[in-house]
Amino acid sequence: MSKKKRTEVVAGEVIEKPESQIRVMWETLKKNKAALAGLIVILFLVFLAIFGDLLAPYDPEYSDMAHTFVKPCAQYWFGTDQLGRDIFSRVLSGTKISLMVGLCAVAFSLIIGTILGSIAGYFGGRVDGFIMRCMDIMLSIPSILLAITLMAALGKGLDKAIIAIGTVSIPEYARIVRSSILSVKENDYVAAAKVIGNSDGRIIFRHILPNVISSIVVRATLGISTAILDTAALGFLGMGVQPPMAEWGDMLGRARTYIFSAPYTLIFPGLAITLAVLAFNLFGDGLRDALDPKERV
Amino acid sequence: MSEDKREVLLEVKNLKKYFTVETSFFGKPTSILKAVDDVSFKIYKGEAFGLVGESGCGKSTIGKMLVDLYKPTSGEIIYNGVDISKLRPQERRKYCKDIQLIFQDPYASLNPRMTIGDIIAEPIRINHLLPENQIEDRVTYLLNCVGLANHQRNRYPHEFSGGQRQRVGIARALAVQPKLIVCDEPVSALDVSIQAQVLNLLDDLKDQFGLTYLFIAHGLNVVKHISDRVGVMYLGKLMEVAGKHEIYDNPLNPYTQALLSAIPSTDITKKKERIILTGDVPTPINPPKGCRFSSRCFKKCAGCDDILPELKNIGNDHQVACHLYDENPQ
Numbered sequence: 001m002s003k004k005k006r007t008e009v010v011a012g013e014v015i016e017k018p019e020s021q022i023r024v025m026w027e028t029l030k031k032n033k034a035a036l037a038g039l040i041v042i043l044f045l046v047f048l049a050i051f052g053d054l055l056a057p058y059d060p061e062y063s064d065m066a067h068t069f070v071k072p073c074a075q076y077w078f079g080t081d082q083l084g085r086d087i088f089s090r091v092l093s094g095t096k097i098s099l100m101v102g103l104c105a106v107a108f109s110l111i112i113g114t115i116l117g118s119i120a121g122y123f124g125g126r127v128d129g130f131i132m133r134c135m136d137i138m139l140s141i142p143s144i145l146l147a148i149t150l151m152a153a154l155g156k157g158l159d160k161a162i163i164a165i166g167t168v169s170i171p172e173y174a175r176i177v178r179s180s181i182l183s184v185k186e187n188d189y190v191a192a193a194k195v196i197g198n199s200d201g202r203i204i205f206r207h208i209l210p211n212v213i214s215s216i217v218v219r220a221t222l223g224i225s226t227a228i229l230d231t232a233a234l235g236f237l238g239m240g241v242q243p244p245m246a247e248w249g250d251m252l253g254r255a256r257t258y259i260f261s262a263p264y265t266l267i268f269p270g271l272a273i274t275l276a277v278l279a280f281n282l283f284g285d286g287l288r289d290a291l292d293p294k295e296r297v
Numbered sequence: 298m299s300e301d302k303r304e305v306l307l308e309v310k311n312l313k314k315y316f317t318v319e320t321s322f323f324g325k326p327t328s329i330l331k332a333v334d335d336v337s338f339k340i341y342k343g344e345a346f347g348l349v350g351e352s353g354c355g356k357s358t359i360g361k362m363l364v365d366l367y368k369p370t371s372g373e374i375i376y377n378g379v380d381i382s383k384l385r386p387q388e389r390r391k392y393c394k395d396i397q398l399i400f401q402d403p404y405a406s407l408n409p410r411m412t413i414g415d416i417i418a419e420p421i422r423i424n425h426l427l428p429e430n431q432i433e434d435r436v437t438y439l440l441n442c443v444g445l446a447n448h449q450r451n452r453y454p455h456e457f458s459g460g461q462r463q464r465v466g467i468a469r470a471l472a473v474q475p476k477l478i479v480c481d482e483p484v485s486a487l488d489v490s491i492q493a494q495v496l497n498l499l500d501d502l503k504d505q506f507g508l509t510y511l512f513i514a515h516g517l518n519v520v521k522h523i524s525d526r527v528g529v530m531y532l533g534k535l536m537e538v539a540g541k542h543e544i545y546d547n548p549l550n551p552y553t554q555a556l557l558s559a560i561p562s563t564d565i566t567k568k569k570e571r572i573i574l575t576g577d578v579p580t581p582i583n584p585p586k587g588c589r590f591s592s593r594c595f596k597k598c599a600g601c602d603d604i605l606p607e608l609k610n611i612g613n614d615h616q617v618a619c620h621l622y623d624e625n626p627q
Binding site for chain 1: 361364365366390393394397398400401402405406407408409410419420423424466469472473
């Protein structure tokens, strides 16, 4: 490596600074144009989620019955829907909900899945058998069906949607974490951690998980796109957020009757979903390459 | 040096470790691998006890039992008068400060996500040996002891060579100020030129820190350099234990004789008779009934196939498990 090492001075001695993992990752990611494009779109979506309400030309929930089904024009960029609401404003406003549900659901399933997978993989034996059989049972039910069942049991609402969508993907994370832990825990450095007196919890969190984090992060990034799709699916079925709140899937669901007479009521929320999912997928793929040490130069 | 004056630091009594290879449908073991089968020895304070034997003879398993990576099937591990093998996990953990392990593979034994400074500081931190503000200095001191430069402390293990990594492993073991260090083939993964350096380092540290070593190796030549006494293992059994010079000059067990004859010599004037053993090592799942070495022994006599020889003292601090020799406690 010809790069100059950064140094710091401690107690009069020059000590090399650790090479930042994130910087190495960034260097690799920068070379992947598709992933970079994905990242830019994600940042753009995040920007819209935060400032969307300020940018929206109309109140997304205001219904102007005098202007229903207006085709896209200078005044209403994306047209208006069956209740005369500005679709552009609603798509902007929906960004916030889709991203929030996506991130929260993934965080929810990631945390629970990681804990369950770590316990199963590290301790093995009966604990492993019990946890993984439960996960298998969850996996045997089609995920959207399970989410709908959970929504039916929990009731409607954004927070319930997050829990339902999050719960559905717990088994996936548990499995990934478990298998990664199984491959890492046989390493001598885990034995070494035990020999110097680490507790089991510390071994898992300090010695094993940091070494499997890359596969989890990649899966989580890709998982956000799945969660956004699931949110849209629940919304489409009328089980997600409550009207008149704007949500992409819900917009699709309510406008599907007008697919031939007013296709623009579906095209724009549909494009938004596609764009968000594509962005997270591209970025996730790039992240996987960037975190794989074999891909590094 | 008479035996009575030496202080026993660690004694292993009738230690056994069986692994279950296969179980029946109901979880009853049907096939058992006897990795360590009834081994007893003593390690005196301040000495380096070498344990040699070929792959799979159970020497590393003994080392791992001493540091609590494996639980013994039966037998006792008596450290400073306390049987540590029967302690509850909480109590047992207190002894990890006293007995440390140096691993065979320096590439696998260091966490790739931690800087070497953190790796060495961790045992001090989790055992609360020093206040936080003194750890930095201690790590600097340990790095110097093992011949690494302080400015490298923020580097990751992959930036080091095998020999340097092994030095980090040694520093980590030293960090808790142990009394006994189990060296599990610490040089076998290194280049020959580096082997000598690391062996010399271990030798120096032994005097500097007043350490006792259990030195596990698969060749007698490495052990010769560092050990005071040597135990030879074969198929989970201890075949011979003696002082270094005694075992090299007067090997009694035929297996030891065969092992010694395999060491290449640089002395061309000395013509050596190379003993070539026939056959393979029997599987430890189904070892020979009598003496474990009977299937390959070139001095086999009538009872060897059926009667298991006990390890007996034949004088001059020399123990051997072989029917050819009689007990002679002097």
